[in-house]
Amino acid sequence: MCDIAAWHDCTVAVRLRAKHATWENAIIRAVTSIDVARAAGVSQSAVSRAFSPGSSISARTKQKVLAAAASLGYRPNRIPAIMLSGRSFMVGVVIGGLENPFYATALERLATALRESGLQVLLMHVDDALTLDSALDRLVSYRIDAIVTSLAIGSKAVVQALSQLRLPVVCFNSSHVGPWISTVNSNNHGAGLVAARLLGRHGMQRPLWLAGPSRNSASRARGRGFCQGVRDTGIPSARLVRVQGNDTYDSGYDAIARLQKQGIRPDAIFSSNDMMACGAIDALRECMGLHCPHDVAIMGYDNIPQAAWRSYDLTSFDQQTDQMVARAMQLLDEALGTQDGPVSRTCIVDAQLIERGSTRAAR
């Protein structure tokens, strides 16, 4: 028989035995509910109820417990509850690429939303989605309830590894689907269409698509939308120049510098993200002597804070991170709450066009 009381006895036994262990001071300094019960002159179960929202306990007893807990520096221990319920209320959040301010902001909003739902973030930073698998072993050993990741998951092997965890997984802007895996996507294709229409109204004749890495499925969808939109304005596909960057400022700068050497001068640019667009704006000025928007109209994606900085004043698409995070939380709730096996859903959030100076001038 193993109930809560037995667990507490175990904790005490561990405390006593640990006096001779290496981690002695790490353990004996922890104040337990027994210490609090003794100091408050109440039962141990009263201490437990005082820290469980909605439990039956008189206001007077609760106050005695909280006062004793505060004076001893006691904080309740969630670990026995994790063992008993199988739920840790921890969500593994796997991130990478925080040098892009968009991901940093998304992480802040996600961490806030999870905290507000009573969930705790167990963070895993990986350099690349391809290294995700080894990170998962460690995360899962903490009995996390679910995983949320903002990594661009372009590999089927990684999707398979995620599915095999048999844990709810929520991804952002991922193209692969699988059992247990839900995805929240920005309307990347739709935004590409909108970009072409807007640039068309500015007299676009020599369009340029500045693509992200080929493994980035969101970038590919933006490019397909833009290409279709350019055709819709009556410009033949062959006139659309495509260059590829890797989502960094430097790669946007270098892409324009390369075009300069080839004698190609675009008059309208859609960049797969804002970082590359900022690099492109600086290279247009420094390498080609072209200014935005007078000589070139340019748009990015993500609406990072720097898009609003006056040196760039960049028209962009805002992914509506708040909405995307809210949808992710709904998918998470649904997946955690169901008894009917793995959930796998996709939802799409429209990006909002933010017009700034880089496309404003009538030319």
Add this chain to the structure above:
Amino acid sequence: MCDIAAWHDCTVAVRLRAKHATWENAIIRAVTSIDVARAAGVSQSAVSRAFSPGSSISARTKQKVLAAAASLGYRPNRIPAIMLSGRSFMVGVVIGGLENPFYATALERLATALRESGLQVLLMHVDDALTLDSALDRLVSYRIDAIVTSLAIGSKAVVQALSQLRLPVVCFNSSHVGPWISTVNSNNHGAGLVAARLLGRHGMQRPLWLAGPSRNSASRARGRGFCQGVRDTGIPSARLVRVQGNDTYDSGYDAIARLQKQGIRPDAIFSSNDMMACGAIDALRECMGLHCPHDVAIMGYDNIPQAAWRSYDLTSFDQQTDQMVARAMQLLDEALGTQDGPVSRTCIVDAQLIERGSTRAAR
């Protein structure tokens, strides 16, 4: 008596009882070491040894266990070990202000260093250090081993709350000290002196100190160093103009716009961070018609990626985040390893001057 075997029995009992609980599917989908032992035809203790580095187990048995574990999707459970040892190998990392790319980069490096030390990050995002106290309760209930925070802790009450946790705490750029609390600081005062010397060589006559929020002790130290350095160049203190921002781009822009209205035109600016310096550069151009470095020399702090962007080309101080994180890890090791009660240390890392175009021109 409570040993590892008893814990495993508990886990089984919980699994059986949980079949009738709400979180049934969250629990019964987890594969246990018993399932793996049965599939591999070995004892449960062999499974445990296969997943414990350095344990005595034959290569053949270990391979059988790993194959069975892989086919069942089993991953070891760290929770019983947390209860027995009192160590979770989780470190609470408290962050805020990721809109500043400096903090985002610091978080990435810290998360990587912790992972490489076998520690896991339990992330807590708070909007402000003043709200830290309520966040701590939740973190500590997971029996974290220590806390690392990059928040500017300017309040004695927060320091007291941290000390009362009786857990090792490591802060970055914090001025307050207390039992259990160690700090890694950038040499903020020294950098202020260096900034004044460099700007002095560029003919500084009308210096401006663009300060961060007054609760930011790192900013105050930079300002004191700069003020002393300006005096050392022979310029009377009264000639040093001081304006205050809040570490954002907009606050740097607005500070210069206000000076324009007062008819004050600086010729040398030291900004407490790069974000405000970027705002100042744009406002100097747009509001005063002044260009850097021809009319004004300007320096920032943090060496964020945008400092290297061509529109800013900003001279800055690099905090040497790698070194600061390495020192933080040493302090953490020391605090976790000692038997001699609370550790409280401060160490200082020199910032590296990165000279760029914003201070380069001879005027």
